[in-house]
Structures are given as C-alpha cells and as structure tokens.
Amino acid sequence: MMEIPRVGPLPNERILVAGGAGYVGSHVAWLLCRLGFHVTVLDDLSTGHRGAVPDRAEFIRGDARDRAAVSRIFAEQKPTAVINFAALSLVGESYRDPLGYIAHNLAITLNLAKASVESGVSSFLLSSTASIFGPDAAGPIAEDAPIRPGNPYGESKVMCERVLHWLEVASGIRTAALRYFNASGALLSGSLGEAHLPETHLIPIVIQAAMGLRDHVDIFGNDHPTPDGTCVRDYIHILDLADAHVRSLIALRTAGGLRYNLGSGRGYSVREIVRAVEELTGRRIATRLRPRRQGDPPSLVACTDRVRQDLNWRPVHSTLPTIIGSAWKWHADHPYGYDAQAA
Numbered sequence: 001m002m003e004i005p006r007v008g009p010l011p012n013e014r015i016l017v018a019g020g021a022g023y024v025g026s027h028v029a030w031l032l033c034r035l036g037f038h039v040t041v042l043d044d045l046s047t048g049h050r051g052a053v054p055d056r057a058e059f060i061r062g063d064a065r066d067r068a069a070v071s072r073i074f075a076e077q078k079p080t081a082v083i084n085f086a087a088l089s090l091v092g093e094s095y096r097d098p099l100g101y102i103a104h105n106l107a108i109t110l111n112l113a114k115a116s117v118e119s120g121v122s123s124f125l126l127s128s129t130a131s132i133f134g135p136d137a138a139g140p141i142a143e144d145a146p147i148r149p150g151n152p153y154g155e156s157k158v159m160c161e162r163v164l165h166w167l168e169v170a171s172g173i174r175t176a177a178l179r180y181f182n183a184s185g186a187l188l189s190g191s192l193g194e195a196h197l198p199e200t201h202l203i204p205i206v207i208q209a210a211m212g213l214r215d216h217v218d219i220f221g222n223d224h225p226t227p228d229g230t231c232v233r234d235y236i237h238i239l240d241l242a243d244a245h246v247r248s249l250i251a252l253r254t255a256g257g258l259r260y261n262l263g264s265g266r267g268y269s270v271r272e273i274v275r276a277v278e279e280l281t282g283r284r285i286a287t288r289l290r291p292r293r294q295g296d297p298p299s300l301v302a303c304t305d306r307v308r309q310d311l312n313w314r315p316v317h318s319t320l321p322t323i324i325g326s327a328w329k330w331h332a333d334h335p336y337g338y339d340a341q342a343a
C-alpha cells in the first residue's frame, strides 16, 4: 500500500484547475483552497458558473483549446500540477456530434499536456469516466476491466487517458486518471452544488420534480436486466470525490500512472432514487416510462479496492441520505442555480 501522508501543500505549489467553474471542478477547487493550495481556475464558462469559483482562487476566463492562450497562462501562473475537468460530457449529445466531442475533449487535454511539458509541471490529473467501460460491463467494475466505450463521449476520454500515458512516457510528468461513476450531492452547507443546463443527471432531476420545477421524471426502460428493471448506477458524493483528488495529487509527488475507479461501490436503481427522494422530502414524484436510451448500460458499479488500498481513501459521505440531503439543501437555497445569485 502506498503511504499517503495528509500533508498540506508544498511551498509555491499552484494547481491549475481547468474547468474549475463546473460542478466537480468547483468543489475540488473549494477543497484545495481550504487546504491552503494556491489555485488558478481556467474556464470558458460554457457550462460552468463564475459564482462557483472560490473567492480565494485566481480566475481566468478562457478556452483551453486556445493553444497560445494556454501557453501564456502557464508561463504566467507557473503551475506545479494540472487538473483537467474541462470537457463536453453529455452522452446523448456526443452521439449527435461524435467528431466534435472527440475533437473538443482531445484538444483541451493535448493543449494542457503540451503546456505542462513546456512549463515544468510535475503532475497531471484527468477527470475520466465509467463510460470508458461500455454497455456490457458487469459490475463491480475494476480498473483492469476491458476498456470498451459505448459512446463517443467515453471514447474521447479513452483517448485523453492515452495522451496521459504518452505524456508520462515522453516527459516524466506523473499522471492520474480518475474514472468517476456518478458524481452527486453538494457541500453540506448547501453553498455550492450542481447546476447543469440542461440537467441530465438523475438526482437533480428528481429533486427538481420534488420542488415542482418539473412535472415528472422520465424513466428510460423498465426491462433492463436489473432487480427492478430500471438502470442501476453508483453515486459518489462530491466531497468524497474531492478528497480522492487531493489524495491523488499528493500521491503523484512520488508515484505515476495512477488509474482509479471512483464510486461508492454500491448501486441504486432509478426507482430506488425516486423513492429515496420521496421519503426524504415527503413529496410525491410523478414518473413517466420512456424507451431505453441508446448505449445505456443496465448497471455501472465501481470496484473501489485499488483506491482504498493505494490512497487509504474511504467514501464517508456517499450514503443516499447525505447525497440527497445535501443536494436538496443546495437546490432549495438556489432553485435557479447560480444565475439567481448573479441577478
């Protein structure tokens, strides 16, 4: 087992967080700032929000596909590590524009990787996804399960992971790819949370229905090979996810080639999530049965043995009451996301 000392930042340690105004990136940036790291957020705000960036972070609005701009930013900011959250990440949309998705996500990772080599960055961490494993993956899914992406979005992340491999071989920059299952929940205070437009993630959709902001929740197929016929997913609380990023960053000081599947290790069906939100909020939620979606895996559940063993990581917030409770608080306090705050 790798020893992960819970030490703070090294002197002059600056983390460049690409996509740090988005859902996952803003929570990780928040935790890094809290722990005393210097943080620079680079984000074009295409799906992110200025109001999600922590006050203590430096914010640069820019497109990470712009090679010259990225080089300039690295020369000025001199980051020691890079975390790349910036990507297009809607599976359905990726079928409509597969090449656009691949080009966008690959260009960002390639640019950040090239600038990292030029400017002496020592570690590089990528947001990857369970979608790299594909529709026929049988859970719990370990890191060495076959990589067989069932959609263009997942394919783009496989390509980004391959960039990391060659970055490490060619430059010695140590890399980590964290394959998230379903990121969920919010800061326990409810001050930071999930605000995607359009929202495609189940838990915020069910909560919006409970709040009366939607009239129903669509259920895509009830004949999947799962206990109640609806899709099963593994929900990991955003704070557990953020903790895994910090542990990975620290591990990257001495080790490279890190690849971790990040989930709670337990799956819940769509119907179980709807029921849990009904129980926690005391509100009735209408559902509507729709056909299965193209390439939707029946079940995606992580095997988390490797990350537990290597990083001594444990999911401490990833229970349904904490996930749904924190998300409910965020949505109740910010029914229109960050925009209402800005208005």
Ligand SMILES: NC(=O)c1ccc[n+]([C@@H]2O[C@H](COP(=O)([O-])OP(=O)(O)OC[C@H]3O[C@@H](n4cnc5c(N)ncnc54)[C@H](O)[C@@H]3O)[C@@H](O)[C@H]2O)c1
Pocket (backbone or CB within 6 Å): 018, 019, 020, 021, 022, 023, 024, 025, 042, 043, 044, 045, 046, 047, 048, 049, 062, 063, 064, 065, 084, 085, 086, 087, 088, 089, 108, 127, 128, 129, 130, 179, 180, 181, 182, 183, 184, 196
């Ligand atoms: N949310 C999940 O459950 C989940 C699951 C698996 C993987 N992921 C991955 O995690 C990462 C973050 O996901 P999220 O849910 O926070 O998404 P998000 O859309 O909230 O965040 C992505 C951020 O990247 C920014 N961005 C996009 N293109 C950019 C560009 N060209 N230049 C600069 N900034 C750009 C957006 O403005 C946004 O702030 C993504 O890479 C996604 O593929 C997320």
